[in-house]
Amino acid sequence: xxxxxxxxxxxxxxxxxxxxxxxxxxxxxxxxxxxxxxxxxxxxxxxxxxxxxxxxxxxxxxxxxxxxxxxxxxxxxxxxxxxxxxxxxxxxxxxxxxxxxxxxxxxxxxxxxxxxxxxxxxxxxxxxxxxxxxxxxxxxxxxxxxxxxxxxxxxxxxxxxxxxxxxxxxxxxxxxxxxxxxxxxxxxxxxxxxxxxxxxxxxxxxxxxxxxxxxxxxxxxxxxxxxxxxxxxxxxxxxxxxxxxxxxxxxxxxxxxxxxxxxxxxxxxxxxxxxxxxxxxxxxxxxxxxxxxxxxxxxxxxxxxxxxxxxxxxxxxxxxxxxxxxxxxxxxxxxxxxxxxxxxxxxxxxxxxxxxxxxxxxxxxxxxxxxxxxxxxxxxxxxxxxxxxxxxxxxxxxxxxxxxxxxxxxxxxxxxxxxxxxxxxxxxxxx
Numbered sequence: 001x002x003x004x005x006x007x008x009x010x011x012x013x014x015x016x017x018x019x020x021x022x023x024x025x026x027x028x029x030x031x032x033x034x035x036x037x038x039x040x041x042x043x044x045x046x047x048x049x050x051x052x053x054x055x056x057x058x059x060x061x062x063x064x065x066x067x068x069x070x071x072x073x074x075x076x077x078x079x080x081x082x083x084x085x086x087x088x089x090x091x092x093x094x095x096x097x098x099x100x101x102x103x104x105x106x107x108x109x110x111x112x113x114x115x116x117x118x119x120x121x122x123x124x125x126x127x128x129x130x131x132x133x134x135x136x137x138x139x140x141x142x143x144x145x146x147x148x149x150x151x152x153x154x155x156x157x158x159x160x161x162x163x164x165x166x167x168x169x170x171x172x173x174x175x176x177x178x179x180x181x182x183x184x185x186x187x188x189x190x191x192x193x194x195x196x197x198x199x200x201x202x203x204x205x206x207x208x209x210x211x212x213x214x215x216x217x218x219x220x221x222x223x224x225x226x227x228x229x230x231x232x233x234x235x236x237x238x239x240x241x242x243x244x245x246x247x248x249x250x251x252x253x254x255x256x257x258x259x260x261x262x263x264x265x266x267x268x269x270x271x272x273x274x275x276x277x278x279x280x281x282x283x284x285x286x287x288x289x290x291x292x293x294x295x296x297x298x299x300x301x302x303x304x305x306x307x308x309x310x311x312x313x314x315x316x317x318x319x320x321x322x323x324x325x326x327x328x329x330x331x332x333x334x335x336x337x338x339x340x341x342x343x344x345x346x347x348x349x350x351x352x353x354x355x356x357x358x359x360x361x362x363x364x365x366x367x368x369x370x371x372x373x374x375x376x377x378x379x380x381x382x383x384x385x386x387x388x389x390x391x392x393x394x395x396x397x398x399x400x401x402x403x404x405x406x407x408x409x410x411x412x413x414x415x416x417x418x419x420x421x422x423x424x425x426x427x428x429x430x431x
Contacts, residue, residue, distance in 0.1 A: 058226065061203060062205060064119075064206075078253075088157060102239060108235060115228055134253070158170075179243075
């Protein structure tokens with residue numbers, strides 16, 4: 001007679017702690033940042049997190065480079081705002097809190113429609129088809145004004161129907177908590193998707209599609225299902241955006257929005273689940289704050305993207321994970337001095353380079369404002385050689401010191417990695 005053995009599998013305490021902290025952060029954020037601008041930015045971050053995570057189902061988990069992801073979030077926004085107008089007119093009964101799900105269903109529908117064509121190809125062909133679909137929908141948004149509203153877009157009022165428990169969604173904080181709830185649920189659902197058999201097979205299709213076909217799976221069907229799931233969550237993000245801004249314009253399906261999803265998902269780190277969350281936060285900070293601070297924000301953003309591709313292709317998330325690995329072996333404290341040196345010298349170099357960029361932009365765009373501009377509390381004169389020489393000197397000095405600090409850091413880092421590998425082998429032999 002065979003004996004049955006039972007093993008107790010404990011809860012993953014770390015995972016429960018992380019998710020609890022994430023929920024707590026979403027709940028307490030508006031209590032810390034109380035201004036209207038801060039609450040609006042927090043709400044936009046929630047929307048961007050859902051959108052970037054939905055895009056990462058394609059890019060990071062499926063290896064599908066899409067240039068038209070804004071089509072599904074944007075069309076979700078349009079369907080959601082039309083639904084909101086019908087609710088306001090009394091021709092449809094639906095709670096405002098469920099309108100983002102309408103956007104999600106719209107995103108799912110259009111992803112099923114366009115994805116049947118786009119997912120028949122992979123690699124470069126897939127990317128080019130998504131680019132064509134994105135341009136097609138953007139062109140249609142300016143042609144069919146009855147549905148898309150033309151260049152003026154479509155506006156609506158989110159305060160419709162009778163209040164439920166005093167919630168009217170008029171105050172910005174009420175909208176934020178609605179977005180926060182959807183953010184938490186969607187993030188949890190997308191994380192759960194990565195643990196499903198479909199999510200695992202999608203990773204296999206990304207890494208080795210030929211082997212997946214050999215074991216009997218249809219790679220096109222796997223890509224198509226992932227494409228529809230991605231479109232559903234993108235549509236939810238679009239529906240939340242329609243409620244947040246109460247207006248939808250052609251920009252939401254434009255190539256710039258698709259490019260922003262790609263850029264910030266990559267910057268956050270497409271190879272890690274939490275990378276797009278970082279990317280969504282950076283997306284709002286760049287589009288809202290950085291664009292207000294300087295006219296050259298797109299240049300700065302492009303340079304950051306360039307350096308990340310060259311020196312940290314895994315994004316910010318990969319840098320975090322590399323340092324966590326070092327910290328797990330108790331060696332991170334040895335690098336604090338090097339990190340401070342790198343940060344200090346990099347800031348000096350960036351300050352000098354930024355001064356040059358700002359003066360060039362001032363010459364081109366602000367000629368009527370005079371020759372002086374204020375930069376980091378310092379008055380610069382674009383007509384004076386002293387300002388140009390000083391900026392170049394600061395930049396070159398910072399760059400030189402940064403290179404010295406970088407070489408010292410690299411040597412120390414490599415030494416620590418060698419020690420970690422030796423420790424790993426020692427533990428394997430001891431086990």
